[in-house]
Amino acid sequence: MCGIVGFVGESQASPILLDGLERLEYRGYDSAGIAVINDGVMQVEKTVERIKSLIDETQNGATVKGNIGIGHTRWATHGAPSHANAHPHLSGNGKIAIVHNGIIENYLDLKNELIAEGVKFVSETDTEVVAHLLQKYYKGDMLDAVKNAAKRLEGSYALAIINTDTPDTLYAVRHFSPLIVGLGKDGNYVGSDVAAIIKHTKDVVYIDDGEIAVLTKDGAKFYDGDGNQIEKPVSVVDWSINAAEKGGYDHFMLKEIMEEPEALRKTIEPRIKNGEVYFEGLKLTKEKVKNIKRIVITACGSAYHTGIVAKYMFEEILRIPVEVDLASEFRYRNPIVNSEDLVIIISQSGETADTLAALKEAKARGAHVLSIVNVVGSSIAKASDDVIYTWAGPEIAVATTKGYTTQLAVLYLFGIYAATLKESCDKALIDELISELSTLNKKIEKILENKEEIARLSKKFCTDDSVFFIGRNIDFAVSLEGSLKLKEISYIHSEAYASGELKHGTISLIEPGRLVVALNCYEALSEKIYSNIKEVTARGAQVMATAFEGNEEIKKYADEIFYLPRIHPLLCAAVEIIPLQLFAYYMALNKGCDIDKPRNLAKSVTVE
Ligand code: G6P
Numbered sequence: 001m002c003g004i005v006g007f008v009g010e011s012q013a014s015p016i017l018l019d020g021l022e023r024l025e026y027r028g029y030d031s032a033g034i035a036v037i038n039d040g041v042m043q044v045e046k047t048v049e050r051i052k053s054l055i056d057e058t059q060n061g062a063t064v065k066g067n068i069g070i071g072h073t074r075w076a077t078h079g080a081p082s083h084a085n086a087h088p089h090l091s092g093n094g095k096i097a098i099v100h101n102g103i104i105e106n107y108l109d110l111k112n113e114l115i116a117e118g119v120k121f122v123s124e125t126d127t128e129v130v131a132h133l134l135q136k137y138y139k140g141d142m143l144d145a146v147k148n149a150a151k152r153l154e155g156s157y158a159l160a161i162i163n164t165d166t167p168d169t170l171y172a173v174r175h176f177s178p179l180i181v182g183l184g185k186d187g188n189y190v191g192s193d194v195a196a197i198i199k200h201t202k203d204v205v206y207i208d209d210g211e212i213a214v215l216t217k218d219g220a221k222f223y224d225g226d227g228n229q230i231e232k233p234v235s236v237v238d239w240s241i242n243a244a245e246k247g248g249y250d251h252f253m254l255k256e257i258m259e260e261p262e263a264l265r266k267t268i269e270p271r272i273k274n275g276e277v278y279f280e281g282l283k284l285t286k287e288k289v290k291n292i293k294r295i296v297i298t299a300c301g302s303a304y305h306t307g308i309v310a311k312y313m314f315e316e317i318l319r320i321p322v323e324v325d326l327a328s329e330f331r332y333r334n335p336i337v338n339s340e341d342l343v344i345i346i347s348q349s350g351e352t353a354d355t356l357a358a359l360k361e362a363k364a365r366g367a368h369v370l371s372i373v374n375v376v377g378s379s380i381a382k383a384s385d386d387v388i389y390t391w392a393g394p395e396i397a398v399a400t401t402k403g404y405t406t407q408l409a410v411l412y413l414f415g416i417y418a419a420t421l422k423e424s425c426d427k428a429l430i431d432e433l434i435s436e437l438s439t440l441n442k443k444i445e446k447i448l449e450n451k452e453e454i455a456r457l458s459k460k461f462c463t464d465d466s467v468f469f470i471g472r473n474i475d476f477a478v479s480l481e482g483s484l485k486l487k488e489i490s491y492i493h494s495e496a497y498a499s500g501e502l503k504h505g506t507i508s509l510i511e512p513g514r515l516v517v518a519l520n521c522y523e524a525l526s527e528k529i530y531s532n533i534k535e536v537t538a539r540g541a542q543v544m545a546t547a548f549e550g551n552e553e554i555k556k557y558a559d560e561i562f563y564l565p566r567i568h569p570l571l572c573a574a575v576e577i578i579p580l581q582l583f584a585y586y587m588a589l590n591k592g593c594d595i596d597k598p599r600n601l602a603k604s605v606t607v608e
Helices: 013-027 051-057 107-116 128-137 142-152 252-258 260-271 286-290 301-318 353-364 379-383 402-422 427-437 440-449 451-461 474-490 499-504 523-537 569-590
Strands: 003-009 031-038 041-047 068-074 096-104 155-163 170-175 180-183 187-191 203-206 212-216 219-223 295-299 322-326 342-347 368-373 386-389 466-471 493-498 515-520 542-548 560-564
Touching (some): 003 013, 003 096, 003 155, 003 212, 013 031, 013 051, 013 068, 013 187, 031 051, 031 096, 041 051, 068 096, 068 155, 096 128, 142 155, 142 170, 142 212, 170 187, 180 219, 187 212, 252 260, 252 569, 260 402, 286 402, 295 301, 301 322, 301 342, 301 402, 301 427, 301 474, 301 569, 342 353, 342 402, 353 368, 353 379, 368 402, 386 402, 402 427, 427 569, 440 451, 440 569, 451 542, 451 560, 466 474, 466 499, 466 523, 474 493, 474 515, 515 523, 515 569, 523 542, 560 569
Parallel strands (some): 295 342, 368 386, 466 493, 466 515, 515 542, 542 560
Antiparallel strands (some): 003 068, 003 187, 031 041, 096 155, 155 170, 180 187, 180 203, 212 219
């Protein structure tokens, strides 16, 4: 959740660290800090505001000299966002500074042990124990100290470490939290993800669990947990700095919504060849796909919502049971999964702690794990038997948009691929779905051309303090995501309901003026949703509906209608979510919310 960055090289470190932190701010924004060594002296600067204020206070780093340093942006877990709890944390003698992403689960035991040895703690964090442990184990060889301290830690961590006794060397170590090393011309970098360092280099090394990286201005060396030197491959990142900048938009969220057609094109096009779905390099054999009896999907947040869409589609065309489970529930409920099952893991970041734990649980029970991931080289991608990447490019806004639709695209492709092999539905339907999928990006472009209409609707409804989203079948699955988008960025209370369920309780909350967003693209059930709309309008609700172009009937029931280009109903989620993403965006804009960094949230949830 937190973001870490480090640099050692020819240039002044602090401007590089501050720029890196700004790019990592989406990982957490409760407080921030940097530590830099200059002439053997450690300087630490922190803020409990946003990184911008650290930039202002240090005159963009000008007041913090030195060519080696580390930085951190925090999403608070242990202790409130305060100066004392902000990273970097120092050892008692002030010589060692560390930044940490993750949670040290045995920190209380370690803290008690260190207190008994006379160590004084200044923060409430779990992290501080690591700084003191490093001092304890440092006997003149810092690599040794890192190795020995890491062996005492339980939980998850990516740590970047500097020591005034070794003022030319930066150390980093990881266990269950993301960490990359960037190899540049004028120095070398560590970061939680590529966004932190892409401005400086595209050559990166993905650090694996238990490994230690030792960086100087001239290069990087890598060691296993026992201190043996190892060789690591260098990968070249295939996106550029522009992809991680706003490019003229006021917010990353709007930029990323506008990028959806292109992200979908990139995700879908290479996987359709000669009218058939094709995946490169899957270990999952065609024979195994033919014989899958059950699919279990597990994920968190919006990724979980794409799993629910997939359940409706897969069960329709594969005619096998599909279970969708929240990863945080799956991992702790003794799940019934075995080698007969295909487990699909979905994650934009590839680092979500619960999702990763669910993956490990599924693998331990013998299931084949196929993951759908956006971030190349992420922990989930590495731990899976097979990965199908969504080619969405970097997603920076905390609220996912292109991440969600590209996950849907991969699920659609996989569903069609499996149905073809299993011969579980008509060939004509498969051909239609493939041909429709190829038109998805153009259809979304058309919706985006009409985004001012959504802006208008949001002005009409922006004073509402509670909104209900209703739908049936795939429309219900989409309503879950539409509702989540609205509440996460606009802070307006909203709920999503399968519309048939309304009358079993929720309808008591419908009162005059209440906004109900009725989703109506799954037309096989239109008559049913019309009845549900009548039930709420009879109680004074205002209804904003989605519908496919040409649906005149809906005009009889809804106050406002947002028309969408027609697509096969099994694929309707990917078009229907676009106005809902825009609606959440404009509602939050009208309310003056911090759209890209909603309160209390972080994009990459690396703690459970
Ligand atoms: C966070 C993000 C959500 C995301 C969820 C799962 O809560 O704010 O947008 O859906 O994590 O993330 P993942 O990276 O696993 O898709």
